[in-house]
Amino acid sequence: MTSLSSSPSHTGIEAVASQSHVSWLRRFQPSSLLWIVLAVILVLLIIAPVGALVTKSFTDPATGGFTIQNYIDAYGKARHVEALINTLYMGAAVVVLSVLFGVPLAWACTRTDMPFRNIIRVGIFGAFVMPPYLGGVGWILLAGPNSGWINVVWQAITGSTEPLVNVFSFPGLVLVMAINTYFTVFILVSAAFEMINSEMEDAANMLGAGPFTTAMKVTLPLVLPSILGSALLTFLISIALYGVPALISIPARFPVVVIQLTEFFSYPLRVEVAAAYSIPLLLITAGLMALQRKLLARRGFAAVSGKGGERRIVKLGKWRWVVFVYSMFVVLLSVVLPLLVLLMAAFSRSWVGGISLDNLTLQNFRYVLFEHSSSQQALITSLTTGAAAATIAILLALAIAYIVQRRLLPMSGALGFLAMSPFVIPGIVLAIGFYAVYALPPVGLYGTYLILILAFTTRFLPIAYTTGTAGMRAIHPEMEEAVRILGGGRLTAISKVVGPLLKRTLASGWLLIFVPAAQELSTAVFLVGPNTRVVSVVLLDMSEEGLLERLSALGSVLLLIIVGVMAIGVRFLGRDFMLRRT
């Protein structure tokens, strides 16, 4: 803006120069052209794979004609139905645990005088950076029934021969999932807590309610819609995870949908049956998402507003330490303990060898960095495809958000809806759709970087769009109008005003996508070729053989790089770049 007001001559020249530009723009309506381009991109990225999935599920693989046989094959077996029921059951349990972890921590970090709030925040941040399958490996090292660290210590102390905890069980599976997913609850609920003003809480206090009564009776009901919304989101994320079930649910003998899907993808390869099997999952997630929209739309409490109202933190008194211990407990379970054992295993000859100089080695790192032929390449592939997907997704999302927010065209809402829709598509289901449309001839993108980048872009488009919309909302149209009044075209307004103002949104959105995209497993699992293996897939292959020390080493390298990228982001964007958004 300074350039606009302080150098009128410059603007004047520009205005003259863009005179012809303006008339050209008026005739061609570039925004409608853009609308068409964006719509085509979204159709290719979202409608085509999902459409192919639905079509395939009704297609007879032999004749190409219509059939419902795929559904009979998919659901004609008690075991297959059981896997679906198990998955829903597991998802519900993960939601309960995530809420128990996420909500108190969100409250403690945003609304109370709990000590060391920043340490807790950094810890929770770790849960975002740590991919679920590495958390899973950490917990196998901690709670393997016979040689897991916790059990070894427990048996040494008590003399018991029975294990205390067993990760290869339903509770183990749920815990490992929840230590990753509670982050979503934390972020969304924190955002809601930060928008509440304190007057109602003050009223409750004046009427004699203690801090906990106030929290339960006043604060909690105010954030309930966000809790429910984030709970549904957690449900969607957890039922679609692939890595954790592959590590844990097989030894735990707890069949779930994603494992069953890989069975349809093994021999004989039945893409059609896999498609049919994933349709109910898609319908369930779509139904839940609709429910969530309804719940969030009901958020009509006047107390929850973007601005105004004073917000004070609650003084917990002696309870502040109790709250701190609970928060620390969650951070220990979710980040500190698994990360610690992972690092220890990475530097050990044998992870059961204990802490001693004899057991200390750098060999695992040498192996994964220099001797293992594909992990170096895989690290590069993960980072570049992650970066490419993040870049494409954020640019695409901002373009859509701009059109939707400025209501440039009548049908713009449809674009926004489409951009959000991948939320309901579980990653592995998306991969099957992508495989059906883009891997097979005539497109034939199997095993290319492009198919991975496109699939990752689609998968994380909703995050990009949410960030983009939030960023766009913060820019008042009057600044662009000023440009227009001074004679600049819309493109000038975008490049000189909107673009610079969105830098921060661009960067934080990019990071929010890059981190999960560089670690993505569920979508990659059916789309990688021998030359395009990403780190997550290499780690999965290593986990089959139980090479936990080497897996830990490679996982640590990946984490280190991602933390490095995040650190650069934090330096430029400030520590709270991802905690102050919805």
Add this chain to the structure above:
Amino acid sequence: MLKNVLAAAAFAALLPATALAQSEDFTAYEKPLYEAATAEGEVIWYTSQFTTEMSESACQLFMKRYEGIKCSPVRATGGVTFQRVMQEVQAGAVQGDVFSTNDQSDLLELKKLNALEKFLPQSVEFMSPVLKPMNDDEGYFFVSSVSPYGIAYNTNLVKEEDAPKSWSDLTDPKWKDQVAISHPSFSGSAGLWTLAMKNLFGWEYFEKLNEGNPQIGRSTADGYNLVVSGERKIAVTAIALSRQGEAEGQPVTTVVPSEGLMLPPSGTGVLAGAPHPNAAKLFAEFMLSEEYSVWLRDLKRYPLRAGVDTAEGIEPLDTSKVITVPVTDAVQGLPEVQDKFRDIFGI
């Protein structure tokens, strides 16, 4: 081996000095193949027959001999590897060159789909007489490794006299929560083992085994690593792993079950439409070289060539008691076995 000295000299003149020493012992057959393969520059090897580490080391050996050709192993379980190859075949975009598996029925399926090149290495003639008959009789794939299944146990946790002696000992209630097996839908050799045990004892065996709550891994190697770490005391696994581990000083040893070792010969075929066809053939040829057999022997595995003896203390295959599953039986029996296994073990 036949050496064509003249051609070697002419060829050597074209190569950098570093390659000179190796090029001298190339056979007349090998040489043009090597040249063509060098032009292709790479070979991608889909394999489940070895662990990741062994696959890497086999590739290192290949790259040392055939300088200028990058060898990239892609190691996963038989089930996962086959799934990836099938996806490529279905997509009409074959990206791998050579496919190795412990479950030869996968190779038969690929052959049926015309996804295999009709190719056998020239060196099949030097193969051990026990193994040669197990090659595909129409010349589409050959035996590229032998990793019999036996029992491995942790020597810190189990005394020798207590250790199981037979396959049927594994169902003994005293091993409750202590046995590790692998899943036939993931591991190819586990599929054959399941079929072999079913043939020996019937499904009752697995029902009893299930009462002992075995840990079910995806790969055969997982069971071995569980035993080394002490997470489980006993594993049904490829004895090559436990023999090699014991030689390296790991707390593990091998039991040859009294009913016999379960023998799944690993097979290798060159994929039709491979992006690097000559490199693929050269790699297949390499797998039957003397060098490769010596390497196998040094890792306590069974050599493939007739002229190379087994390592000290390991009984040669022709005198060992082995249980085999004919590949045609495997093709027919495996889907049912995988299904029944899932029913019994609930996963």
